[in-house]
Amino acid sequence: MNEFELIRHFFARGAGATPDVALGIGDDCALLQPPAGEQLAITADTLVAGRHFPVDTAPEAIAWKALAVNLSDLAAMGAQPLWFLLALTLPSFDSDWLAAFATELQRLAQRYGIALVGGDTTRGPLSLTITAVGSVSPALALRRDRAQIGDLIAVTGTLGDAALGLHLRGARAGNGFDALIERLERPTPRVAEGLTLRGLANAAIDLSDGLAGDLQHILTASGVGAEVDADALPMSEAFRRLHAPARRLSLQAVGGDDYELCVTIPPAHYQQAAAQVPLTVIGRVVATPGLHWHRDGQVVPGPQHGYRHFDGSETPDAR
Amino acid sequence: MNEFELIRHFFARGAGATPDVALGIGDDCALLQPPAGEQLAITADTLVAGRHFPVDTAPEAIAWKALAVNLSDLAAMGAQPLWFLLALTLPSFDSDWLAAFATELQRLAQRYGIALVGGDTTRGPLSLTITAVGSVSPALALRRDRAQIGDLIAVTGTLGDAALGLHLRGARAGNGFDALIERLERPTPRVAEGLTLRGLANAAIDLSDGLAGDLQHILTASGVGAEVDADALPMSEAFRRLHAPARRLSLQAVGGDDYELCVTIPPAHYQQAAAQVPLTVIGRVVATPGLHWHRDGQVVPGPQHGYRHFDGSETPDAR
Numbered sequence: 001m002n003e004f005e006l007i008r009h010f011f012a013r014g015a016g017a018t019p020d021v022a023l024g025i026g027d028d029c030a031l032l033q034p035p036a037g038e039q040l041a042i043t044a045d046t047l048v049a050g051r052h053f054p055v056d057t058a059p060e061a062i063a064w065k066a067l068a069v070n071l072s073d074l075a076a077m078g079a080q081p082l083w084f085l086l087a088l089t090l091p092s093f094d095s096d097w098l099a100a101f102a103t104e105l106q107r108l109a110q111r112y113g114i115a116l117v118g119g120d121t122t123r124g125p126l127s128l129t130i131t132a133v134g135s136v137s138p139a140l141a142l143r144r145d146r147a148q149i150g151d152l153i154a155v156t157g158t159l160g161d162a163a164l165g166l167h168l169r170g171a172r173a174g175n176g177f178d179a180l181i182e183r184l185e186r187p188t189p190r191v192a193e194g195l196t197l198r199g200l201a202n203a204a205i206d207l208s209d210g211l212a213g214d215l216q217h218i219l220t221a222s223g224v225g226a227e228v229d230a231d232a233l234p235m236s237e238a239f240r241r242l243h244a245p246a247r248r249l250s251l252q253a254v255g256g257d258d259y260e261l262c263v264t265i266p267p268a269h270y271q272q273a274a275a276q277v278p279l280t281v282i283g284r285v286v287a288t289p290g291l292h293w294h295r296d297g298q299v300v301p302g303p304q305h306g307y308r309h310f311d312g313s314e315t316p317d318a319r
Numbered sequence: 320m321n322e323f324e325l326i327r328h329f330f331a332r333g334a335g336a337t338p339d340v341a342l343g344i345g346d347d348c349a350l351l352q353p354p355a356g357e358q359l360a361i362t363a364d365t366l367v368a369g370r371h372f373p374v375d376t377a378p379e380a381i382a383w384k385a386l387a388v389n390l391s392d393l394a395a396m397g398a399q400p401l402w403f404l405l406a407l408t409l410p411s412f413d414s415d416w417l418a419a420f421a422t423e424l425q426r427l428a429q430r431y432g433i434a435l436v437g438g439d440t441t442r443g444p445l446s447l448t449i450t451a452v453g454s455v456s457p458a459l460a461l462r463r464d465r466a467q468i469g470d471l472i473a474v475t476g477t478l479g480d481a482a483l484g485l486h487l488r489g490a491r492a493g494n495g496f497d498a499l500i501e502r503l504e505r506p507t508p509r510v511a512e513g514l515t516l517r518g519l520a521n522a523a524i525d526l527s528d529g530l531a532g533d534l535q536h537i538l539t540a541s542g543v544g545a546e547v548d549a550d551a552l553p554m555s556e557a558f559r560r561l562h563a564p565a566r567r568l569s570l571q572a573v574g575g576d577d578y579e580l581c582v583t584i585p586p587a588h589y590q591q592a593a594a595q596v597p598l599t600v601i602g603r604v605v606a607t608p609g610l611h612w613h614r615d616g617q618v619v620p621g622p623q624h625g626y627r628h629f630d631g632s633e634t635p636d637a638r
Contacts, residue, residue, distance in 0.1 A: 043348040048443035127408060
């Protein structure tokens with residue numbers, strides 16, 4: 001086999017024909033059968049070595065994160081994952097690296113029921129773009145622009161673990177560090193949670209660039225504001241043990257890479273939602289535009305935006 | 320506006336809501352309404368600076384080529400273009416560059432009726448991945464694996480122009496050179512031709528990596544062979560004037576970047592097809608596996624594969 005054929009071989013393993021894939025990897029395009037009566041949700045995310053992950057990251061962790069961040073975007077729309085394409089740019093052909101990468105990619109894909117149907121392989125500085133497609137009933141899609149005044153603001157899981165793991169990476173400090181790195185390298189896309197919250201939440205976004213910036217996207221799109229309790233942001237046990245209190249809000253609201261869902265929910269729906277999805281209420285939607293941080297009932301200063309890709313202040317590997 | 324907003328501004332201009340785009344750029348996913356009764360054709364292609372185009376290529380030419388090569392893949396399936404996503408990795412934020420790039424991208428998108436619905440912008444070495452989606456009636460899709468013994472093999476347009484333009488670039492030699500560079504930098508995706516050939520051609524592929532390699536993909540997938548007349552490959556006026564005869568076959572069958580369609584057509588359909596699409600017959604499908612070159616009725620040696628991304632022999636900018 002030449003290198004082309006080897007690469008195809010790696011990715012075709014376990015790709016498995018599902019009934020909605022009429023033609024998978026290997027032609028000019030894949031041919032796909034969309035579910036009747038549904039809309040398609042489609043998203044693309046790029047990871048660049050040295051920016052979104054350290055250059056020496058294990059191929060398994062790269063594969064996981066590249067697919068997980070796209071699944072997270074589907075989750076934030078309440079979409080059922082269907083298919084994805086992988087555009088992979090590699091500095092060289094390394095069959096061990098490719099085998100490890102492809103195996104982990106297919107493992108995660110099978111867990112979430114999403115089929116690899118195509119893509120491209122080129123040579124160049126290491127980076128990956130995954131395009132993921134899901135389906136959602138038009139009336140139930142979780143959009144950013146549907147938050148209503150009076151909605152509760154809630155998040156799944158805990159915030160700040162990945163940012164703290166990155167911060168402590170040089171020190172490899174303390175009991176719980178591994179759990180933080182696991183959150184950084186292998187975020188759990190909240191797909192089941194997104195599906196459950198359809199019809200209950202008014203608006204949703206996934207937390208990739210940090211709560212402050214991502215919540216602002218909901219506020220801007222919906223033309224509303226938010227009051228958020230800085231002390232209410234949920235912490236994991238490892239985070240609670242290892243964080244420096246002075247950095248808590250920055251880690252939890254600016255650090256990014258949480259890949260939890262942030263939703264706004266009418267109070268009347270909250271109990272039903274929280275019975276099925278682990279949620280923490282962190283604030284509420286208000287009429288006054290902007291993001292207003294509170295502590296002990298008082299307005300306090302707090303971060304207004306999250307991670308920014310083109311800021312002069314950013315450093316490589318800062319995520 | 321911050322840089323995020325500026326980038327969104329550039330790409331949102333003229334993105335224009337079409338009825339099948341329920342939600343475009345700006346949420347976690349786009350929401351799209353697939354055409355009833357059709358399958359989706361989906362493809363992704365990456366261009367890397369210094370590999371697929373010289374680093375100093377004008378932004379307009381990069382935009383054109385990135386979208387055109389994906390439209391060419393849709394054309395090769397006989398698919399109607401619908402939507403695309405752009406994942407753009409940039410070394411720095413340059414608003415002039417972005418404005419020129421986005422304007423040309425939207426110009427080409429409007430010409431082919433394909434809507435930009437999402438994507439990602441990251442910082443890193445310059446590269447682009449476009450994912451394009453089209454629709455096609457399941458019975459009419461032009462696949463690689465449907466060539467039949469006895470089919471005529473035909474191509475649209477002319478072959479070798481882009482490869483010759485690249486070869487002559489240093490010399491900038493002669494009358495017609497500009498036409499060759501135009502073919503290299505602004506290939507014309509044969510979308511209308513692909514749509515017309517549905518139901519007439521048995522198999523199709525687009526010629527991106529050179530006729531020899533791309534035709535081999537049809538032969539392998541269909542389990543057939545081909546006899547091709549080396550003297551029949553169609554030449555443009557500029558190619559005829561500027562090529563060195565000893566290099567003709569290499570330029571026309573290995574050089575790549577033609578973005579013409581290569582189809583196999585039952586002889587009974589050929590007249591009807593050729594009346595609507597400019598076609599040149601270059602050979603026929605035979606039972607004997609492999610690609611067999613002929614000249615003056617005699618078997619002659621000839622290229623067996625096209626451009627290969629991971630060959631040790633390749634040089635950057637070789638395409």
